[in-house]
Amino acid sequence: MYFIGIDIGTSSICGVVYHTSTQNVISITKENCATIPSSKSWEKKQDADTIIDIVINMVREFQSQYKDIKGIGITGQMHGIVYTDIQGNAVSPLYTWQDGRGNLNYRENQSYAAYLSDITGCPVATGYGLVTHFYNVQNRLVPTNATKLCTIMDYAVMKLSGKKIPQIDPTNAASLGFFDKKELVFDMEAIQKAGIDITMVPEVAPSASLAGYYHKIPVYTAIGDNQASFLGSVRDIEHSIHITVGTSSQMSIYADHYMEIDSLDTRPLPGGGYLLVGAALCGGYSFALLRKFFNNTLSLFTGKELSQNDLYTIMTSISYQKDSKNDLVIDTLFDGTRSNPYERGKITNISTSNFTPENLIIGFVKGISQGLYNYFQLLPESLKKNKTILVGSGNGIKKNSLLYEALKDRFKRPMQLSTIQEEAAFGACLCCMREGHYSQ
Numbered sequence: 021m022y023f024i025g026i027d028i029g030t031s032s033i034c035g036v037v038y039h040t041s042t043q044n045v046i047s048i049t050k051e052n053c054a055t056i057p058s059s060k061s062w063e064k065k066q067d068a069d070t071i072i073d074i075v076i077n078m079v080r081e082f083q084s085q086y087k088d089i090k091g092i093g094i095t096g097q098m099h100g101i102v103y104t105d106i107q108g109n110a111v112s113p114l115y116t117w118q119d120g121r122g123n124l125n126y127r128e129n130q131s132y133a134a135y136l137s138d139i140t141g142c143p144v145a146t147g148y149g150l151v152t153h154f155y156n157v158q159n160r161l162v163p164t165n166a167t168k169l170c171t172i173m174d175y176a177v178m179k180l181s182g183k184k185i186p187q188i189d190p191t192n193a194a195s196l197g198f199f200d201k202k203e204l205v206f207d208m209e210a211i212q213k214a215g216i217d218i219t220m221v222p223e224v225a226p227s228a229s230l231a232g233y234y235h236k237i238p239v240y241t242a243i244g245d246n247q248a249s250f251l252g253s254v255r256d257i258e259h260s261i262h263i264t265v266g267t268s269s270q271m272s273i274y275a276d277h278y279m280e281i282d283s284l285d286t287r288p289l290p291g292g293g294y295l296l297v298g299a300a301l302c303g304g305y306s307f308a309l310l311r312k313f314f315n316n317t318l319s320l321f322t323g324k325e326l327s328q329n330d331l332y333t334i335m336t337s338i339s340y341q342k343d344s345k346n347d348l349v350i351d352t353l354f355d356g357t358r359s360n361p362y363e364r365g366k367i368t369n370i371s372t373s374n375f376t377p378e379n380l381i382i383g384f385v386k387g388i389s390q391g392l393y394n395y396f397q398l399l400p401e402s403l404k405k406n407k408t409i410l411v412g413s414g415n416g417i418k419k420n421s422l423l424y425e426a427l428k429d430r431f432k433r434p435m436q437l438s439t440i441q442e443e444a445a446f447g448a449c450l451c452c453m454r455e456g457h458y459s460q
């Protein structure tokens with residue numbers, strides 16, 4: 021029998037099909053071409069139904085090749101929201117996790133996110149779905165026929181299963197904000213303090229529980245992509261440090277009980293326990309930014325450009341260098357942090373001898389690695405001492421040998437690379453497969 025997992029990413033949509041007997045995993049990847057251009061630099065939107073068309077076509081492609089499919093699991097980009105109407109159709113674009121409207125000034129020199137954090141006592145940041153919704157409410161941007169909001173993965177489950185009302189699991193609910201992570205329910209008191217209509221919030225359902233059927237194939241509630249990537253990559257959850265690098269990057273470790281650590285997110289994990297997560301807004305995007313800089317320089321001086329792949333090939337072909345006093349020191353906070361969106365990256369220790377393209381490249385991968393290691397250092401010693409295995413996933417590591425070396429060097433541990441090409445999609449597949457076995 022087969023199970024399908026779909027991961028709705030920011031720049032790509034990935035799918036896997038897993039055969040339970042042979043344990044073969046086949047993956048396909050499609051470009052997420054749903055981005056909606058905006059004249060506002062802080063606004064990040066995608067067309068929800070374009071995404072759904074890609075997802076459904078991907079499922080149909082798998083159906084045409086594999087006949088004994090027993091379940092479909094969904095994951096994808098967390099935090100963002102789409103509005104739906106009474107018929108279960110999208111009546112807005114997807115406002116993604118990168119949307120910056122929550123950082124705009126609201127009142128008394130406070131941003132929307134800061135205001136909400138103050139009046140509710142719940143720390144929230146721009147990009148969180150209920151922060152986005154609060155901005156939209158205050159600026160009369162919520163469609164008049166909207167009855168619910170949900171993540172793009174919840175919407176995909178709706179369209180596959182034929183449901184008209186979204187359900188959300190704790191992993192995705194926590195990413196919207198105002199969620200009690202101990203009790204695994206929305207904090208209705210905080211939501212009411214924010215003046216948000218509680219009827220807009222979707223019902224919370226257990227992770228990977230049966231939502232409905234697509235052509236007689238069970239479809240399960242969606243889970244967050246950070247948790248899905250962890251489950252799809254890590255075999256020893258008690259002793260592993262999971263590093264994943266895509267557009268953003270995350271350092272995740274497992275804890276068997278709820279705990280709070282400054283600057284780390286505490287996220288529910290399907291099956292029980294939590295992930296303590298340090299999330300950088302610019303992960304692989306930092307390296308993409310450097311690639312763009314090199315291409316712009318080439319164009320300025322020669323009138324020519326290289327393809328993205330050719331530039332990355334050149335950039336990753338240089339030799340990795342261990343730390344020295346002559347290194348460029350690069351902080352890759354180019355888009356700030358969740359807690360301080362106005363913080364910026366910097367390049368220091370520039371001398372007459374080290375300001376070279378090669379040193380910039382090495383400095384960038386070391387900066388990405390240092391940022392993730394800084395999150396690890398925030399953990400209490402009781403947790404850190406047992407984390408002996410470094411597990412890497414995501415194309416940002418797999419396709420960048422320099423970043424792979426920099427992470428090993430910084431964490432002082434050998435790194436195991438996930439053998440699965442699309443870890444988050446595989447993690448969603450594993451979740452629905454576990455539930456699917458129980459329901460067969």
